[in-house]
Amino acid sequence: MSNPDHVFDDRTPGVEEHEPTASYLSYTVGLGLAIVATIASFIVAQTNLLWPPGIPVGLIVLALAQIGVHLVFFLHLGSGSDSTNNILALAFGVLVVFLVIAGSVWIIANLNTNMMSMPAQ
Amino acid sequence: MTIATTLDRPLIGVPTELARGRGGGGPAPKRIVVAYGFWIFILSDVIMFSALFAAYAVLSSNTAGGPTGAELFNLRNVFIETICLLVSSYTCGIGVLSAERGQPTLFLVFAIFTFALGAAFLVIEGTEFARMVQMGAGPSRSAFLSAFFTLVGTHGVHVASGLVALVYLVAQVIVNGLRPTVLRRLLCWSLFWHALDIVWVGVFTLVYLMGGHL
Numbered sequence: 001m002s003n004p005d006h007v008f009d010d011r012t013p014g015v016e017e018h019e020p021t022a023s024y025l026s027y028t029v030g031l032g033l034a035i036v037a038t039i040a041s042f043i044v045a046q047t048n049l050l051w052p053p054g055i056p057v058g059l060i061v062l063a064l065a066q067i068g069v070h071l072v073f074f075l076h077l078g079s080g081s082d083s084t085n086n087i088l089a090l091a092f093g094v095l096v097v098f099l100v101i102a103g104s105v106w107i108i109a110n111l112n113t114n115m116m117s118m119p120a121q
Numbered sequence: 122m123t124i125a126t127t128l129d130r131p132l133i134g135v136p137t138e139l140a141r142g143r144g145g146g147g148p149a150p151k152r153i154v155v156a157y158g159f160w161i162f163i164l165s166d167v168i169m170f171s172a173l174f175a176a177y178a179v180l181s182s183n184t185a186g187g188p189t190g191a192e193l194f195n196l197r198n199v200f201i202e203t204i205c206l207l208v209s210s211y212t213c214g215i216g217v218l219s220a221e222r223g224q225p226t227l228f229l230v231f232a233i234f235t236f237a238l239g240a241a242f243l244v245i246e247g248t249e250f251a252r253m254v255q256m257g258a259g260p261s262r263s264a265f266l267s268a269f270f271t272l273v274g275t276h277g278v279h280v281a282s283g284l285v286a287l288v289y290l291v292a293q294v295i296v297n298g299l300r301p302t303v304l305r306r307l308l309c310w311s312l313f314w315h316a317l318d319i320v321w322v323g324v325f326t327l328v329y330l331m332g333g334h335l
Contacts, residue, residue: 013160013312023218031211038203045330046196056331063326067319074214074315086160093164097171104175 013075013086030073037066152305159309163316166279170320173275174327177268181332185263190332193258195249199329202245203321206280209238210318217311220299228299228307232291235314239284246277269328276324279317286310 041062044050050058071077077086148154181190216231250270253259260270290310293303 013156024215027211027214027218031207034207035204038200038207041326041330042196042200059326059330063322066322070210070315070319070322074210074318075312085157089157089161089164093167096168100168100171101175101178105178108179 013077013083026073026076030069033069033073034066037062037069041066152301152308155305156308156312159312163312167316167320170272170275170323173268173272174323177272177328180264180268181328183264185265187263187266188256188258190265190269190328193253194329194332196329198245198249199325202242203325205238205242205245206318206321209235209242210315212238213311213314217307220294220304220307223299225294225299228294229291232287232294236284236287239280239287243277243280243284246273250274273324273328276317276320279320283310283314283317286313 041059044055044058044062071090077083077090079087149157212231212234216228216235219227219231253266258266260267287310290303290306293306297303
């Protein structure tokens with residue numbers, strides 16, 4: 001983005017408008033990073049490399065990292081001013097996703113805790 | 122600086138307020154508008170998936186005395202599925218890039234790879250589903266399995282419809298060539314395909330890998 005001829009313009013997700021030569025490289029780097037994250041999560045899940053109670057947290061961290069890699073290298077969502085609209089829409093989507101998942105898990109866990117025990121299973 | 126002066130010469134290094142789509146430089150180009158609308162649709166689709174993820178997270182321990190995930194899932198197959206979908210996302214990106222650069226033959230080659238990898242994913246998933254139903258672990262066995270088949274099945278249906286759309290788009294490229302309309306559809310389709318891969322990251326992490334640890 002140091003190009004002085006750069007025109008500020010909105011950008012679509014999935015396209016690097018102003019740096020066409022970097023794109024093949026970007027996809028390939030993204031593929032490499034995503035494969036590393038995938039292999040790491042399968043290893044973490046099936047071995048005791050991590051402290052066992054910490055495995056779910058490790059898996060979540062690896063999944064978030066991989067989602068980040070997909071967003072940046074495959075969908076080309078950057079921090080530049082030309083993808084502000086896309087990032088804002090994504091941020092709202094992430095907020096709703098967080099509310100739905102965290103809210104459901106929280107409420108149902110609370111109900112389970114306070115439920116009277118069933119007579120016979 | 123008025124609008125008239127900005128239109129007289131190319132927009133070089135103008136502040137953001139004068140850029141197109143921000144009020145100063147006129148409306149944004151059509152492909153930006155189209156892809157942004159499709160991006161909103163994809164986010165709404167992700168929100169629908171989030172409801173299914175929440176249902177799975179809530180119900181995953183309710184096996185009603187039936188088989189648990191750790192007993193049912195074959196992680197080797199899940200790994201192969203993951204790699205198939207990941208590489209197909211890569212070939213999809215490279216293929217659409219070739220189309221944008223006006224290389225229809227290269228696009229067709231990558232489209233074939235993408236289709237083959239997506240189809241391989243569906244075949245492995247379908248075989249796993251059939252095996253589970255055959256051993257009495259179908260969607261009606263327990264709340265856990267209902268949630269599992271709904272979540273993973275919905276993702277599978279998305280992949281299948283993505284493959285149908287890919288065939289339709291390849292036909293358009295062959296018949297119409299790489300017209301701007303076709304390129305816009307290709308761009309939207311690639312967003313859809315990348316988004317499916319992102320959803321799959323959530324699926325294999327939450328459903329398959331965390332199944333034995335919760």
